[in-house]
Amino acid sequence: MKLKSNLILLVLFMSFFFSGIWSANSAEIDELLEQVENDIKTWQISRASDSIDQALAIASSEEEIYRSSYLKALVDFYSGNYQGAKNYGEKARSNKELEEADFINFIIAASDQVPEFKEIQSENFKIRYAHPKDIILAEYASDVLEKSRFEIGVDLEAYPKEPIIVEIYPDMKSFTLASTLPAENVEKTGVVGICKFNRIMILSPRLLPKGYTWADTLAHEYVHHVLFVKSENTVPVWLHEGIAKFEEKRWKEKESNVISPFYETILSEALEKDNLVPIEKMHPSLAMLESAREAQLAFAQSGTMVSHLVDNWGPDALVDLVDSMRETDDYKLAIEKVTNLEFPLFYDSWEKDLRSKNLEQKIPDVRVKGVRIKNTEKNSSDGSEDLIDIDDNRARDYTRLGDLLKQRGRLNPASYEYEKALSLDPYSPIISSRLASTLNSIGESKKAREVLYPILDFYPNHVDIHMILGRIYLDEGNFNKAQQEYLTAVYINPYNPEVHESLIVLYDKLGQPELREREERFLKLLLNEGTEDGKQSE
Numbered sequence: 001m002k003l004k005s006n007l008i009l010l011v012l013f014m015s016f017f018f019s020g021i022w023s024a025n026s027a028e029i030d031e032l033l034e035q036v037e038n039d040i041k042t043w044q045i046s047r048a049s050d051s052i053d054q055a056l057a058i059a060s061s062e063e064e065i066y067r068s069s070y071l072k073a074l075v076d077f078y079s080g081n082y083q084g085a086k087n088y089g090e091k092a093r094s095n096k097e098l099e100e101a102d103f104i105n106f107i108i109a110a111s112d113q114v115p116e117f118k119e120i121q122s123e124n125f126k127i128r129y130a131h132p133k134d135i136i137l138a139e140y141a142s143d144v145l146e147k148s149r150f151e152i153g154v155d156l157e158a159y160p161k162e163p164i165i166v167e168i169y170p171d172m173k174s175f176t177l178a179s180t181l182p183a184e185n186v187e188k189t190g191v192v193g194i195c196k197f198n199r200i201m202i203l204s205p206r207l208l209p210k211g212y213t214w215a216d217t218l219a220h221e222y223v224h225h226v227l228f229v230k231s232e233n234t235v236p237v238w239l240h241e242g243i244a245k246f247e248e249k250r251w252k253e254k255e256s257n258v259i260s261p262f263y264e265t266i267l268s269e270a271l272e273k274d275n276l277v278p279i280e281k282m283h284p285s286l287a288m289l290e291s292a293r294e295a296q297l298a299f300a301q302s303g304t305m306v307s308h309l310v311d312n313w314g315p316d317a318l319v320d321l322v323d324s325m326r327e328t329d330d331y332k333l334a335i336e337k338v339t340n341l342e343f344p345l346f347y348d349s350w351e352k353d354l355r356s357k358n359l360e361q362k363i364p365d366v367r368v369k370g371v372r373i374k375n376t377e378k379n380s381s382d383g384s385e386d387l388i389d390i391d392d393n394r395a396r397d398y399t400r401l402g403d404l405l406k407q408r409g410r411l412n413p414a415s416y417e418y419e420k421a422l423s424l425d426p427y428s429p430i431i432s433s434r435l436a437s438t439l440n441s442i443g444e445s446k447k448a449r450e451v452l453y454p455i456l457d458f459y460p461n462h463v464d465i466h467m468i469l470g471r472i473y474l475d476e477g478n479f480n481k482a483q484q485e486y487l488t489a490v491y492i493n494p495y496n497p498e499v500h501e502s503l504i505v506l507y508d509k510l511g512q513p514e515l516r517e518r519e520e521r522f523l524k525l526l527l528n529e530g531t532e533d534g535k536q537s538e
Helices: 002-041 045-058 062-078 082-093 103-114 134-156 171-179 183-189 213-233 237-247 261-273 292-313 318-329 329-340 342-354 384-389 393-407 411-424 428-442 447-458 464-474 478-488 497-509 513-527
Strands: 118-121 125-129 164-169 193-196 199-203
Touching: 002 045, 002 292, 002 384, 045 062, 045 261, 062 082, 062 118, 082 103, 082 497, 103 171, 103 513, 118 134, 125 134, 134 213, 134 237, 134 318, 134 513, 164 213, 171 183, 171 318, 183 213, 193 411, 199 213, 213 318, 237 292, 237 318, 237 329, 261 292, 261 342, 261 447, 292 318, 292 342, 318 329, 329 342, 384 393, 384 428, 393 411, 393 428, 411 428, 428 447, 428 464, 447 464, 464 478, 464 497, 478 497
Parallel strands: 125 164, 164 199
Antiparallel strands: 118 125, 193 199
């Protein structure tokens, strides 16, 4: 009887003992998983990785294992470890009652279909690319991103400690899957970059007929990353976009000037028609707005609001605002704290200031378009792929005729046709660059510049203008200006063989053999249609 009683006591003791251990482990896992969730929300991924590994090590019940696997999939996905994200995602998905089933399905699909990235590393960035030619972009991007990190870091007083992943997507399908942006919104609004899931993602400019300002786009998205981490995910979309727009050219310019002739034109029109984009409409993304014009107007508004803040309350106001956002998680309270103005009064002061500038519609009848994706990587042999962007039918016809004459070597008649086209569409960068190129070819470089300089003020990002100016300066022996123009062209479209041919000549004359060697490598890659390892691409 005594033995039986002792056995019962032993069983009870062991039951309480293991129950206590289980309760302690359960409480520890709950605390760890809660910490992981919070760290993921604020992109503290290294810390989240340590915590989730601890949780996985002590998880025992099915629920704990499923939950830990789900969060491990998220951590791996945010870390850019796609194989790990897929493996743990599938393990978590085996729990049919998982509340986050849709998101885990997305992670598995995105991880499974991610392009076969290669990677180059700079000091603070991991830059991934899939198409062989995109190594050209990746190597130039390394310099742009490091400059962005330094200059923007000065303004925002923030330098991320962990290397940031930057991914260059080779096609629309992979970009839209990874970014969650619908293809129609990308093409409609022209948003070709995004900062999401703790990384920067851009669409390769190789896919657009004339490229796009990818360097400014990378800097813009880098600002988003800095803001997200520094503010602990408290800055609203409109303010995110405003600060990013204000800072996106700091990698190359000392002063921030948001109001370009293009932005002045659409702001002027919106103020005249009392048709500004409401801040509430900018959420959850400017890529979800109704048109490219509305998206660009929203960028202009938010960027000038940040400029108004800095101009009137000093450069420290930007850092103070982000710090206040982190403390209050309320942009209206944060702005009031920094400016001593309630938000409606701050908004009114911005609009009043904007109206006082007497903005003009600098570019008459400007049309704001989204992006047009090339159907093939090969440009048309006659260069006519951009004629679709000439809106006036007669101007388009004259331009087409000019192209035909130029192909046959009849340059003087070609320039005459281009002049007729330009008289019908005097603000067209396409016609202006055609005319200037032809004039330069017949020795009329002075006239060519007279055609280009006015249009450059309106369309500073039209790559052909910089290419032609580069030729003119190179022929004149003005190597520094030629280099500046050709590098500007690279920061829009780095896939034109001519720009690398010219940079080879320039770097040779400037005594920069390492840069010349890089350009020779890029040129060989472009001309041979080959891959980095010398094999022919399909």
